[in-house]
Amino acid sequence: MSDEHFLRVENLTKTYGTTTVVKGVSFDFAKGEFISLLGPSGCGKTTILRMIAGFETPSRGSITVDGENITAIPPNQRRLGMVFQAYALFPNLNVGDNIAFGLKVAGIGRDERRTRVEEMLKLIGLPGYDKRFPYELSGGQQQRVALARAIAPRPRLLLLDEPLSALDAKIRVSLRQEIRAIQRELGITTVFVTHDQEEALSISDRIVVMNAGDIEQLGTPHDIYNRPATRFAATFVGQLNTLPARISDAAAGQANLGGRTITLPGLPSGIVNGAEIGLAIRPEMLSPVPRAESDISLDGTIHDVSFLGSVVRLRVDLQGTMVNVDTFNDQSAVPPSRGDAVAVHMASRDLMILPR
Amino acid sequence: MRAPPQSRRTMTEIPAPGRPIRRLNLEWLGVAPFIIFAVMFLILPTLYLVSAAFVGRDGQLTFDNIAGLFTDQILAAYWISIRISATSAGIGAIAGLAITLAIIRGRLPDALRSAIMTFSGVASNFAGVPLAFAFISTLGRLGLVTIILKALFDIDIYRAGFNILSFWGLTLTYLYFQIPLMILMIAPAVDGLKREWSEAAQTLGASSWQFWRHVGFPILWPSFLGTLSLLFANAFGAIATAYALTGSSLNIVPILLYAQIRGDALQNPGLGAALALGMIVITACANIIYLVISARAERWMR
Numbered sequence: 001m002s003d004e005h006f007l008r009v010e011n012l013t014k015t016y017g018t019t020t021v022v023k024g025v026s027f028d029f030a031k032g033e034f035i036s037l038l039g040p041s042g043c044g045k046t047t048i049l050r051m052i053a054g055f056e057t058p059s060r061g062s063i064t065v066d067g068e069n070i071t072a073i074p075p076n077q078r079r080l081g082m083v084f085q086a087y088a089l090f091p092n093l094n095v096g097d098n099i100a101f102g103l104k105v106a107g108i109g110r111d112e113r114r115t116r117v118e119e120m121l122k123l124i125g126l127p128g129y130d131k132r133f134p135y136e137l138s139g140g141q142q143q144r145v146a147l148a149r150a151i152a153p154r155p156r157l158l159l160l161d162e163p164l165s166a167l168d169a170k171i172r173v174s175l176r177q178e179i180r181a182i183q184r185e186l187g188i189t190t191v192f193v194t195h196d197q198e199e200a201l202s203i204s205d206r207i208v209v210m211n212a213g214d215i216e217q218l219g220t221p222h223d224i225y226n227r228p229a230t231r232f233a234a235t236f237v238g239q240l241n242t243l244p245a246r247i248s249d250a251a252a253g254q255a256n257l258g259g260r261t262i263t264l265p266g267l268p269s270g271i272v273n274g275a276e277i278g279l280a281i282r283p284e285m286l287s288p289v290p291r292a293e294s295d296i297s298l299d300g301t302i303h304d305v306s307f308l309g310s311v312v313r314l315r316v317d318l319q320g321t322m323v324n325v326d327t328f329n330d331q332s333a334v335p336p337s338r339g340d341a342v343a344v345h346m347a348s349r350d351l352m353i354l355p356r
Numbered sequence: 357m358r359a360p361p362q363s364r365r366t367m368t369e370i371p372a373p374g375r376p377i378r379r380l381n382l383e384w385l386g387v388a389p390f391i392i393f394a395v396m397f398l399i400l401p402t403l404y405l406v407s408a409a410f411v412g413r414d415g416q417l418t419f420d421n422i423a424g425l426f427t428d429q430i431l432a433a434y435w436i437s438i439r440i441s442a443t444s445a446g447i448g449a450i451a452g453l454a455i456t457l458a459i460i461r462g463r464l465p466d467a468l469r470s471a472i473m474t475f476s477g478v479a480s481n482f483a484g485v486p487l488a489f490a491f492i493s494t495l496g497r498l499g500l501v502t503i504i505l506k507a508l509f510d511i512d513i514y515r516a517g518f519n520i521l522s523f524w525g526l527t528l529t530y531l532y533f534q535i536p537l538m539i540l541m542i543a544p545a546v547d548g549l550k551r552e553w554s555e556a557a558q559t560l561g562a563s564s565w566q567f568w569r570h571v572g573f574p575i576l577w578p579s580f581l582g583t584l585s586l587l588f589a590n591a592f593g594a595i596a597t598a599y600a601l602t603g604s605s606l607n608i609v610p611i612l613l614y615a616q617i618r619g620d621a622l623q624n625p626g627l628g629a630a631l632a633l634g635m636i637v638i639t640a641c642a643n644i645i646y647l648v649i650s651a652r653a654e655r656w657m658r
Contacts, residue, residue, distance in 0.1 A: 053555070053559060054558070055555055055558075075558040075559055076557075076558045076560075076562055076563060077561075078559070080559055081559060081560075082555070082556065084552045084555070084556060086550070086552060088550065088552035088553055088555070088556040090553060090556075090570075090571045090575075091575065092571065092574045092575050093570075093571070101557070101560050101570070102560030102561055104570075105557075105561050105562040105563075105566045106561050146556075149560070150559070150560075153560060153561060155559075159559075
């Protein structure tokens with residue numbers, strides 16, 4: 001089995017009664033990849049993770065890790081590590097004993113366990129914490145210990161079930177960077193479940209966007225964000241403006257947008273003249289000042305201004321269509337005000353024709 | 357560090373400096389009935405018993421009553437009381453834990469859990485004469501179950517050595533309320549065992565037994581021991597069931613105490629007070645063990 005197919009999921013299906021929560025999902029991941037399963041609540045991402053872990057039995061399909069079909073193997077024989085949303089540290093064991101748990105049940109000797117625990121504590125930046133109990137640690141520290149506990153027995157696959165959801169915003173950002181750094185250092189194949197698109201985009205090698213039990217798109221963060229394959233992927237990942245347009249000359253790839261004729265890149269086949277379409281564009285691709293690549297300009301009125309720190313978000317009324325325009329904060333410039341007239345500039349190449 | 361208590365007064369109610377206004381805290385009214393009952397029927401009688409244990413028939417201070425506890429008959433009564441209480445508490449705790457684990461952690465229907473919890477609420481309070489009568493009616497020499505076993509299966513439990521008026525008969529009767537009490541008291545602790553703990557243990561390679569040995573039972577242990585001590589105290593102080601069931605044929609401390617204070621030939625109120633003091637000390641020890649152990653359990657569960 002090559003490293004390119006280290007984790008292989010084929011036609012994975014899970015049905016409860018008459019409800020199918022995972023619909024024949026298949027994917028292949030390479031050894032050492034960091035993969036995120038991204039989607040809203042109820043999309044089936046956690047069910048897939050739990051089937052990989054062995055806590056749920058697939059109704060159909062198979063799961064293969066490093067060439068071994070683990071579909072019917074009990075969870076305690078799969079040699080996987082898992083980190084849970086609520087840490088799940090054993091409250092009766094101190095940090096050292098928590099980290100050593102997997103080694104102890106595997107029959108590893110005391111000295112080797114101690115050495116490994118010290119290695120792990122150093123790796124997660126908590127040396128000297130081995131005698132503390134979970135209740136003496138902060139949420140972020142507990143989750144680091146949970147990570148150390150999961151990787152101490154050297155699992156072949158690491159499963160992370162929304163491990164950052166219970167933490168506050170600053171800790172989330174720092175801990176996700178630490179998780180990624182540790183994952184890179186150890187080269188461990190990791191499946192990360194999250195509903196937070198920013199988290200998924202920031203640390204993944206590849207992302208599986210899921211919706212209603214099925215895969216909407218599988219790709220790199222750059223592809224998912226810039227070239228969404230489905231309407232759901234386009235709207236779920238990142239902010240998106242949708243501008244109504246009408247096809248004026250399908251053969252020439254031309255459409256009418258706000259009274260102007262624009263040429264669209266890659267008009268899908270089957271679209272006829274007069275068809276109503278939605279043109280999507282990210283807020284950062286719109287600008288209140290012309291850029292070199294701008295070839296479209298639409299007049300509008302500022303409806304609202306939101307200061308988001310490094311970004312200033314303008315809510316602009318473009319002839320009845322509300323769009324968000326993101327600009328970098330400029331401390332020397334006076335921010336625009338509500339009611340100001342504004343010309344919104346964009347490049348036609350940045351427009352995405354939303355798939356149906 | 358705890359924040360200082362906040363005043364609930366509004367600005368318009370701030371008293372003038374030097375003239376603090378003392379207001380009746382109405383919350384105390386809510387707990388007043390409990391406090392009055394506890395003072396009248398627990399604290400004052402206890403104080404009376406403690407003082408009476410050191411007063412002789414002539415009204416003078418004496419240690420004769422305490423010394424009287426160390427006779428063979430009374431020591432034997434304490435010993436059999438402790439044995440019955442410990443046995444019924446031990447069996448009740450183990451059986452109650454097994455049932456609780458089955459209905460909460462097992463894959464049994466939810467309705468069964470709710471039915472057992474409801475039954476336990478009733479059964480744990482079913483004691484005294486009705487319980488004694490129920491057991492005599494079923495497991496007495498002419499009890500229904502005794503007769504059925506003999507008639508249908510040719511099993512004579514009395515010929516086999518069983519006697520409802522014996523140590524094991526009383527223990528079995530106590531189990532009727534001890535097991536449900538254990539179920540009611542240990543259920544929150546079993547509920548508190550997070551599913552993620554066993555899942556985490558499994559992903560780390562642990563078998564089910566290894567999870568229970570290293571994680572599950574150690575977490576339940578303080579709650580188990582604490583509840584065990586409460587079951588012990590519960591059985592140790594029980595009188596009505598034992599008296600109604602065995603009369604004076606089984607010499608346990610509550611029956612002996614009853615005999616001392618009810619004015620029959622054995623009457624010695626001072627010795628009765630000393631017997632009661634001994635019971636208070638033993639049940640207090642059981643309750644102190646419970647408090648210490650449950651405080652430890654709560655520390656883990658933070």
